[in-house]
Structures are given as C-alpha cells and as structure tokens.
Amino acid sequence: MLEPFDQYDPRFHWEYIDYHLNDVRTLEVHAGRDNDGNLTMMLEELVEERCGRRMVGRCIHLDTNCRPGTAADAAPLNHLDLAINVYIGDAMRRRKARRLCDHGKVEDASFRTHLFRVDGAPFASIAEFA
Numbered sequence: 001m002l003e004p005f006d007q008y009d010p011r012f013h014w015e016y017i018d019y020h021l022n023d024v025r026t027l028e029v030h031a032g033r034d035n036d037g038n039l040t041m042m043l044e045e046l047v048e049e050r051c052g053r054r055m056v057g058r059c060i061h062l063d064t065n066c067r068p069g070t071a072a073d074a075a076p077l078n079h080l081d082l083a084i085n086v087y088i089g090d091a092m093r094r095r096k097a098r099r100l101c102d103h104g105k106v107e108d109a110s111f112r113t114h115l116f117r118v119d120g121a122p123f124a125s126i127a128e129f130a
Contacts, residue, residue: 023047025055030100038065038078042100043130044085048092055092057085057109060130064123075123082116082129085109 018024025048031041040063048055060082066075087095088110095107118129 023050026099028100033068036065037067038063039068044100046095053088054110055087055095057087057095059083059085060126062123062126066123072124073122077121077123077125078119080118080121080126080129081114083112083114086111 025046027043027045029041029043031039033039040061042059042061044057044059046055046057060080062080063078064075065078086109087107091107091110095109098106100106121129
C-alpha cells in the first residue's frame, strides 16, 4: 500500500537512484583495534555492474595509534588512503559472501589501485576525504 503523499520521505528518491540507476549495493564499514591498540577502519562502497561480470569497491582505509577516548580533532592519523578495488569472477562471488563488519578481512580484489595516501591528517578530516 502506498503511503499518503504528505508522508513521502525525500531520501527515498536518492536511495532508489543509488540502487537502481547507480548500482550501489552496499556500504560496508569495519573498525577495531589490533593487538597493539592501533585503531584501524575500512569503509567500502560496492557497486555491481549490471552485466554482473565485475564489482567495484571504492575504499577508504585509515589507522591511528591514539588511545581510546582521544578527541577526534586531537587524533592524527598514521595514514589515510583511498583505493579502487575491482572484483571479477570467483573473487566477486567470494567478496559478496563476506562482509567487512563480520570478518574485518574479506576477499582480496582481483585488481586494486591506490588513488592517494595522506600521512598525519587529523582524524576529523575523514568526512572531507569521503
């Protein structure tokens, strides 16, 4: 049943476009601390081509060794990098079967290129890079 027009959520329009026209399937996020207490985060937006032959992941990876509770504006990153991951064939199937939030480590990309890397940027700058 359709909702009354006055309850229309304008975000639906962009969600529809992302899914049906831009082929964005998911945005996955993983954050955690390693054994040394280093905070590492990865975000990957997965876009599957309509032909189903490949999937492209736009990836942000960062880490900092600041202690828990450090304010974002006082937490420099060790590094932040942007990369494009391309998954084809079996790698695409395996990547679709695993999620960053469940495992942290997922299938390696068939092809990968780093767009750039920044060292020492403030943690609060993540949104600007995204």
